[in-house]
Every structure is written in structure tokens, then in C-alpha cells.
Amino acid sequence: MSTHNAEDLDKVYSFAIKLARVAGRMLLDSAEQRYIPDGNREVQGLSEKDSSVDIVTKTDEDVESFIKTSIAQQYPEHRFIGEESYSKGASKRYLIDDGPTWCVDPLDGTVNYTHLFPMFCVSIGFVLNSRPIIGVVYAPFLGQLFTARAGHGAWLNEKQRLPLVRDPIPPIPSEAPRNCIFSCEWGKDRRDHPDSNLHRKVESFITMAAEQSGREGKGGMVHGVRCLGSATMDLAYTAMGSFDIWWEGGCWEWDVAAGICILQEAGGLVTAANPPDDVENCSIENAKLGSRLYLAIRPAGPSPNETGRLGQERAVREVWRRVRRLDYTRPGQ
Amino acid sequence: MSTHNAEDLDKVYSFAIKLARVAGRMLLDSAEQRYIPDGNREVQGLSEKDSSVDIVTKTDEDVESFIKTSIAQQYPEHRFIGEESYSKGASKRYLIDDGPTWCVDPLDGTVNYTHLFPMFCVSIGFVLNSRPIIGVVYAPFLGQLFTARAGHGAWLNEKQRLPLVRDPIPPIPSEAPRNCIFSCEWGKDRRDHPDSNLHRKVESFITMAAEQSGREGKGGMVHGVRCLGSATMDLAYTAMGSFDIWWEGGCWEWDVAAGICILQEAGGLVTAANPPDDVENCSIENAKLGSRLYLAIRPAGPSPNETGRLGQERAVREVWRRVRRLDYTRPGQ
Structure with a gap:
């Protein structure tokens, strides 16, 4: 299947948003394990460096696995491409063809995440004919969800259309890149x-x-x-x-x-x-x-x-x- | 008055937080005027460039004036220092002495604010003997309030102690600046x-x-x-x-x-x-x-x-x- 009707894409879009919200919550939960005291959580006793790297790697894998498994269940005919699609040392040839493909980064901004700098997110793209037609980005620490579907605009937190300033949308500055x-x-x-x-x-x-x-x-x-x-x-x-x-x-x-x-x-x-x-x-x-x-x-x-x-x-x-x-x-x- | 007892400082601290929250709300309100449609607001009809610069300058002045006036009413004996303390072309000599002084930036990250990049904030410092002993920073778009009072630690959103990771607080990496x-x-x-x-x-x-x-x-x-x-x-x-x-x-x-x-x-x-x-x-x-x-x-x-x-x-x-x-x-x- 290489085409989708509007209703199908609507469902894919909602599904991608649901995935991103859960995945973002997983990222945040794992981050909070490192700093929010909780009587039910065992203190790890690892040095911070060890534990942060361990937790980040494990979280990255867990979130990718969650997204990949969920997609495979819902859309078994779709392909999935992410960093983990390329085993270590394998050729990094571009693998996306014209078929429906999920192109996913479970954790973009890994270094930021390791250091708990809030600029990290889950990134879920749905690609058809090698063109991203659905995009969902969720930065859970910032509480910012960015979503878009081809032909339906882009949105912040599902309520604010992007770009933010749009009445009117400002022109590119006349002396650009000055003022940019x-x-x-x-x-x-x-x-x-x-x-x-x-x-x-x-x-x-x-x-x-x-x-x-x-x-x-x-x-x-x-x-x-x-x-x-x-x-x-x-x-x-x-x-x-x-x-x-x-x-x-x-x-x-x-x-x-x-x-x-x-x-x-x-x-x-x-x-x-x-x-x-x-x-x-x-x-x-x-x-x-x-x-x-x-x-x-x-x-x-x-x-x-x-x-x-x-x-x-x-x-x-x-x-x-x-x-x-x-x-x-x-x-x- | 150049010394304060603990109770006084407690009040100054609470007062500074209250000011920062109101000031942050003013920044956000003014930003939202540029992008949230509201039947009660008149469309300005200015080009975006004109209106954004106008709004930012006016907001900066309004917020500074609000903070300055509020402090003058509550603590008439305290001094106030900010960018506006230096009239255009005047000497930029350091003016803070040992007395109680509020050192305030109503809008830090002005360029970010102009472009609606969320990294802007109100910054309110209270300085005694030329040492900042109370600090309140509020980034309203991010919903992040950072507060501190000498001897009482630093906090995010008044509930999470800083640094975030503290059980234990990680050491500086052994090969720093590598890994930093x-x-x-x-x-x-x-x-x-x-x-x-x-x-x-x-x-x-x-x-x-x-x-x-x-x-x-x-x-x-x-x-x-x-x-x-x-x-x-x-x-x-x-x-x-x-x-x-x-x-x-x-x-x-x-x-x-x-x-x-x-x-x-x-x-x-x-x-x-x-x-x-x-x-x-x-x-x-x-x-x-x-x-x-x-x-x-x-x-x-x-x-x-x-x-x-x-x-x-x-x-x-x-x-x-x-x-x-x-x-x-x-x-x-």
C-alpha cells in the first residue's frame, strides 16, 4: 500500500500523537527518576556518570522499542526507520522507498537529555513517497507538542497554529540575514x-x-x-x-x-x-x-x-x- | 538600613517572587497579543516589524515601571538599579553600594522575546553589601520559576531543589571540559x-x-x-x-x-x-x-x-x- 485516503491519514496522525505523548512521558519519567525523590524508588548507588549514561541508553532503547512495537501492531504493513535500523558498522545507505514508512527518533537531543537540559524531544515522522507528510515532535520537559499533517497546517499543543505570529505573518527582513x-x-x-x-x-x-x-x-x-x-x-x-x-x-x-x-x-x-x-x-x-x-x-x-x-x-x-x-x-x- | 533580619528577608523574598510572577504574566500577555486571536483586540494594521519592536520596547518599559513602582511603595528606602538607571550616553560607572538594592532586568533575552523564542525571562535580584542574596528568575513561556535566598538553597518552581540531580550531585567530569x-x-x-x-x-x-x-x-x-x-x-x-x-x-x-x-x-x-x-x-x-x-x-x-x-x-x-x-x-x- 503506497497511498492513503484522508481518513486513513487522520488515524495515522492521531496515532502518532498518542505515541509521542506516551513516549515523551517515558522520557520524562526516566529523567525524573534521576532527580525526584521517591520512597518507592531504590537509590542506585552508582556514580552519577555511570547511572546517567546507563539510564539514557536504556531509555532511548525502551522508547524506540515501545514506538516500533506499537506501530508494528497497528500498521504491520508499514516500515520503520530509525537510528537502530542501522546496526553498528553497517552501511548508512538511505533506505526509505516510496512505501509508508515511519521515520523516528525516540530521543533527539541525547546530550541535552543526559545533562537534563530541557531541549530534548521525541520525533515521529510518517513518510510517503519519500516525503514526510505527518510530523509529531514532543518536548515533554517544555510541555511543547508540535504536530503537522500535509495540507492541514502545523500546530503547537494542538491549539495554536504555527507560525505563532500570523496576522499577518511577517515578511523576511529586507536586509536578511540582518535582523534574523x-x-x-x-x-x-x-x-x-x-x-x-x-x-x-x-x-x-x-x-x-x-x-x-x-x-x-x-x-x-x-x-x-x-x-x-x-x-x-x-x-x-x-x-x-x-x-x-x-x-x-x-x-x-x-x-x-x-x-x-x-x-x-x-x-x-x-x-x-x-x-x-x-x-x-x-x-x-x-x-x-x-x-x-x-x-x-x-x-x-x-x-x-x-x-x-x-x-x-x-x-x-x-x-x-x-x-x-x-x-x-x-x-x- | 544596610542589614536585614531573617524575617525581613523572608518578606523580601516572597515579595520578589510575587513581582516576578506578575511581571512574567505581563511579558506573556504582551507576547500573546501578537499571536492569540481575540475578538476584543483590535488588529493593529502595522507591519509586523514595526509592531513587534514597538510592543517589545513598550512592554520592557511597562514591566520595569511596574516593578520599580511596586518596590518604591513597599520598600521606599531601597535603591533600584536597572538598565534604565543609566540614561542614554551617561557614564556606565558601577552604582551599587552596600545598601539594600534591587538589581532588575524586566526582560532578559530581548532579542528572543522579539522573535518569540521562549528563552526570555524577568530577572529580579536583591543585593546587600554588593552581594546578591535573593534571586528570582521567571521564564513565563517555559513556565519555569527559579528562586534562591542566601542560606536557603535554590529552587525550580518552588518545589524542586537545584541542582536537579542531587542524590548524589555529580562530580565535575575527570577530563573536563571533555564531557561538559x-x-x-x-x-x-x-x-x-x-x-x-x-x-x-x-x-x-x-x-x-x-x-x-x-x-x-x-x-x-x-x-x-x-x-x-x-x-x-x-x-x-x-x-x-x-x-x-x-x-x-x-x-x-x-x-x-x-x-x-x-x-x-x-x-x-x-x-x-x-x-x-x-x-x-x-x-x-x-x-x-x-x-x-x-x-x-x-x-x-x-x-x-x-x-x-x-x-x-x-x-x-x-x-x-x-x-x-x-x-x-x-x-x-
């Missing part, structure tokens, strides 16, 4: 040579941040630089309108499937992080789900001079002018 | 020359982040780099134990007074951001409230090899070995 909040991540590639992703990223961050006369006239003078440590939360806040620009490489489809659906349903744009040869004139394509390289622009309304979409495309080109190409590849791409 | 979350801010100084604060900061960030063999053996390989855009929230999350290290220059006493009290009451350490001459052996002093340069370490428990305090001091020296001196001065210091 720029969200980015340092990532795990920390090699210290001029061509490492660490240096490619940080040089790009500096160009985005520097005064406009700086960096040989390329300074972006963004309003602020933000790093949350969760690709999913970055996308959710871009959908909300809090971040204007998110630029990142290195994450996987389960980190972004739900977030991309939410952002697109909110009216945002997701394209490739790496600048093409013809930055000025190339057409702006949607990012490929498995591309590992993403540039997201928040939902935008029209200004007197341009449509919302043209404003977003202008922002994309302005970012491309300022960033280096990142080097994240995978077999088959 | 490093929180920092890009700030407003974006000048693009090798000696600007922008470059001093970013070079320091890179050294903290790079692989351990990198940066001439100084690579810190931190677990993650986070930037929230609010000094107050950085301090609150360091008190919570979410961030291990916060290193920043350029903020003012109203940005940090409440947060420093909360962090110290949680068992954290705040010292100077700039490395002294003798990094290895110098004694580690508390940061001066008006110094504009802060290095904070989260609360830490003992390991088999060292006390919590010694672990924190080790982390301070490891940061100092990796960062450049920042250049933020003020008259009289």
Missing part, C-alpha cells in the same frame, strides 16, 4: 584542520555574525546566533517563527523527518545547506530527506515588494553567499 | 578584526570544542556548545546542572544579579571570565557583580579524588587555559 535569528549546531565532527566540518561551520557562523563591513563585505550581522543541540527542536522553533534561519549538516533523516513536515506545513522552506554553483539564479529545490544537509527558512508573509516565497528564496541565497560547503556524505548519494 | 556542556554567547560586539571580542570569543569557543589533539593540544572536546541568547537563562540552567560551564563577557549586573544568587545557592561557582597571569596556582575568587566578565561552573559533588569545590576549581583553570581575555570595561573598574 540564526540557528546552527557545532556537531560532533571536531577535527581541527582548516577543511574539517568544524572549521567550515565556524567560519560560516562568523560570516553570518560579523558586522556588515566585515568578512570582505560579506558580514551578515544576524540579530542572534543560537545553538540548542537538537536538530528537531531547531526545526520546530523555525516553524514557530522564533528562528529565521537554520543551517546544519550531519544529521540523519530520523532527526529531521517530523520537523521538516512541521516546518513545511507552517509555510517554511527547507533546501540544501551547501551553496550550488549558481547561487544567484538557480532554482531553489526542496531538500532531499536523506541528504544530511539542510537549510531552513521560517514561514514568511509578503512585503510590499515581494511574495513570502520570494523573501524566503532571497534569504536562502544570502545564506549560501556566506557559508562554506559542508562535507557529510553517505553511500549512494 | 559549554554555554556561551556571541554577543553584540561583531567587529571583524583579530582583536575584537567577536574573534576573542569564537577562537575560545573553537578551542573548547576541538578534538583534544587539536589547537596545539589544547582542544577541549566539550560534549556540546549551547547558545541561548540570555545570560540569565544561562545562569539558571547552570544552577539546574544542565550546563557545566558558562563563559561570557559583556553583560551587566542586572543581567546576572539574580542568576548569580541562584547559581551560588545551588552550589555553583562564579568567577572571572578572563584568565589571570598564574592560571595554575592563583586562588579562585568570586566574580565581582559589576565586572561584566563571568565564568560559572555548575554545582558539583565530590569524587573519590577531590571535593566538589576542587573539581569546580579544576574546571575553572581548564577553561582559563583555553580562552582569550575579553575586552569589556567600564568607568571606574
Whole structure:
């Protein structure tokens, strides 16, 4: 089965939300075990480092297992793709085909979760024809549930439509990236040579941040630089309108499937992080789900001079002018 | 009056919490005016950019005025210091003396607030003998209230003691800054020359982040780099134990007074951001409230090899070995 009627998708959507709420509760329960005293709980006697890593790994596995099992019971014909789909050392070839596929990260922002920094979440995407058409992100410590279904908009806590400010939706600032909040991540590639992703990223961050006369006239003078440590939360806040620009490489489809659906349903744009040869004139394509390289622009309304979409495309080109190409590849791409 | 008995301080503490809750509600109400449809509200008809800046400036002033007026009525003998205490162009000399002084930022994280990114808060510090002895931080969008009173610990939402993980409180990682979350801010100084604060900061960030063999053996390989855009929230999350290290220059006493009290009451350490001459052996002093340069370490428990305090001091020296001196001065210091 590779198509779904509206009623089917409605059920898939409700089911995904239910899964995310339970999974988020599991994450929170496990976090609270580490800090809320409870006479019924045994004190572990482990050193904190041991116990936190143990608990996080076990929680990650438990939540993935819960989601995977629940889906297999409800939709035995659907596929499931997540980090655990790739056994250690196996090829990281992109595996999603046109069939109905759940693309899930049971715990996005693992480092944040380990440190109990609230920017962690469960991320559940439902993908059809390799396009995320349902996205549910739940950050239980923040009490924030982001949901979207293709054609039905994106929502915060099932009551507030995204982006938050929408009467009217603000246009992209005329001098973008100036006046924009720029969200980015340092990532795990920390090699210290001029061509490492660490240096490619940080040089790009500096160009985005520097005064406009700086960096040989390329300074972006963004309003602020933000790093949350969760690709999913970055996308959710871009959908909300809090971040204007998110630029990142290195994450996987389960980190972004739900977030991309939410952002697109909110009216945002997701394209490739790496600048093409013809930055000025190339057409702006949607990012490929498995591309590992993403540039997201928040939902935008029209200004007197341009449509919302043209404003977003202008922002994309302005970012491309300022960033280096990142080097994240995978077999088959 | 320059001393207070316990009963007086208890009342000041409750009063500060009440103020923060009302002020936070004012911030949230004003934010919601921008996005929650309400038949009773007139649509402004302004472009979003105009209206958001107008609303934010007015909200900031309204909240400061509410807090200032309330304090003047309740405690007419107390002083009040905030950003508005310094008229435009006036000397930014440090003005806090030994008397009872309220040191307040009605809206910390203004850029976040403008963009509706939830990391904004009201910050209310009460300072005696130039030492913050009461701190209240309320982030209304997140529903997080951080409070502390000298000698009585620090709390989240008045029920959960900080740091969150405390049975036992984890020691500082043995290879710190490795395995630490490093929180920092890009700030407003974006000048693009090798000696600007922008470059001093970013070079320091890179050294903290790079692989351990990198940066001439100084690579810190931190677990993650986070930037929230609010000094107050950085301090609150360091008190919570979410961030291990916060290193920043350029903020003012109203940005940090409440947060420093909360962090110290949680068992954290705040010292100077700039490395002294003798990094290895110098004694580690508390940061001066008006110094504009802060290095904070989260609360830490003992390991088999060292006390919590010694672990924190080790982390301070490891940061100092990796960062450049920042250049933020003020008259009289």
C-alpha cells in the first residue's frame, strides 16, 4: 500500500500523537527518576556518570522499542526507520522507498537529555513517497507538542497554529540575514584542520555574525546566533517563527523527518545547506530527506515588494553567499 | 538600613517572587497579543516589524515601571538599579553600594522575546553589601520559576531543589571540559578584526570544542556548545546542572544579579571570565557583580579524588587555559 485516503491519514496522525505523548512521558519519567525523590524508588548507588549514561541508553532503547512495537501492531504493513535500523558498522545507505514508512527518533537531543537540559524531544515522522507528510515532535520537559499533517497546517499543543505570529505573518527582513535569528549546531565532527566540518561551520557562523563591513563585505550581522543541540527542536522553533534561519549538516533523516513536515506545513522552506554553483539564479529545490544537509527558512508573509516565497528564496541565497560547503556524505548519494 | 533580619528577608523574598510572577504574566500577555486571536483586540494594521519592536520596547518599559513602582511603595528606602538607571550616553560607572538594592532586568533575552523564542525571562535580584542574596528568575513561556535566598538553597518552581540531580550531585567530569556542556554567547560586539571580542570569543569557543589533539593540544572536546541568547537563562540552567560551564563577557549586573544568587545557592561557582597571569596556582575568587566578565561552573559533588569545590576549581583553570581575555570595561573598574 503506497497511498492513503484522508481518513486513513487522520488515524495515522492521531496515532502518532498518542505515541509521542506516551513516549515523551517515558522520557520524562526516566529523567525524573534521576532527580525526584521517591520512597518507592531504590537509590542506585552508582556514580552519577555511570547511572546517567546507563539510564539514557536504556531509555532511548525502551522508547524506540515501545514506538516500533506499537506501530508494528497497528500498521504491520508499514516500515520503520530509525537510528537502530542501522546496526553498528553497517552501511548508512538511505533506505526509505516510496512505501509508508515511519521515520523516528525516540530521543533527539541525547546530550541535552543526559545533562537534563530541557531541549530534548521525541520525533515521529510518517513518510510517503519519500516525503514526510505527518510530523509529531514532543518536548515533554517544555510541555511543547508540535504536530503537522500535509495540507492541514502545523500546530503547537494542538491549539495554536504555527507560525505563532500570523496576522499577518511577517515578511523576511529586507536586509536578511540582518535582523534574523540564526540557528546552527557545532556537531560532533571536531577535527581541527582548516577543511574539517568544524572549521567550515565556524567560519560560516562568523560570516553570518560579523558586522556588515566585515568578512570582505560579506558580514551578515544576524540579530542572534543560537545553538540548542537538537536538530528537531531547531526545526520546530523555525516553524514557530522564533528562528529565521537554520543551517546544519550531519544529521540523519530520523532527526529531521517530523520537523521538516512541521516546518513545511507552517509555510517554511527547507533546501540544501551547501551553496550550488549558481547561487544567484538557480532554482531553489526542496531538500532531499536523506541528504544530511539542510537549510531552513521560517514561514514568511509578503512585503510590499515581494511574495513570502520570494523573501524566503532571497534569504536562502544570502545564506549560501556566506557559508562554506559542508562535507557529510553517505553511500549512494 | 544596610542589614536585614531573617524575617525581613523572608518578606523580601516572597515579595520578589510575587513581582516576578506578575511581571512574567505581563511579558506573556504582551507576547500573546501578537499571536492569540481575540475578538476584543483590535488588529493593529502595522507591519509586523514595526509592531513587534514597538510592543517589545513598550512592554520592557511597562514591566520595569511596574516593578520599580511596586518596590518604591513597599520598600521606599531601597535603591533600584536597572538598565534604565543609566540614561542614554551617561557614564556606565558601577552604582551599587552596600545598601539594600534591587538589581532588575524586566526582560532578559530581548532579542528572543522579539522573535518569540521562549528563552526570555524577568530577572529580579536583591543585593546587600554588593552581594546578591535573593534571586528570582521567571521564564513565563517555559513556565519555569527559579528562586534562591542566601542560606536557603535554590529552587525550580518552588518545589524542586537545584541542582536537579542531587542524590548524589555529580562530580565535575575527570577530563573536563571533555564531557561538559559549554554555554556561551556571541554577543553584540561583531567587529571583524583579530582583536575584537567577536574573534576573542569564537577562537575560545573553537578551542573548547576541538578534538583534544587539536589547537596545539589544547582542544577541549566539550560534549556540546549551547547558545541561548540570555545570560540569565544561562545562569539558571547552570544552577539546574544542565550546563557545566558558562563563559561570557559583556553583560551587566542586572543581567546576572539574580542568576548569580541562584547559581551560588545551588552550589555553583562564579568567577572571572578572563584568565589571570598564574592560571595554575592563583586562588579562585568570586566574580565581582559589576565586572561584566563571568565564568560559572555548575554545582558539583565530590569524587573519590577531590571535593566538589576542587573539581569546580579544576574546571575553572581548564577553561582559563583555553580562552582569550575579553575586552569589556567600564568607568571606574
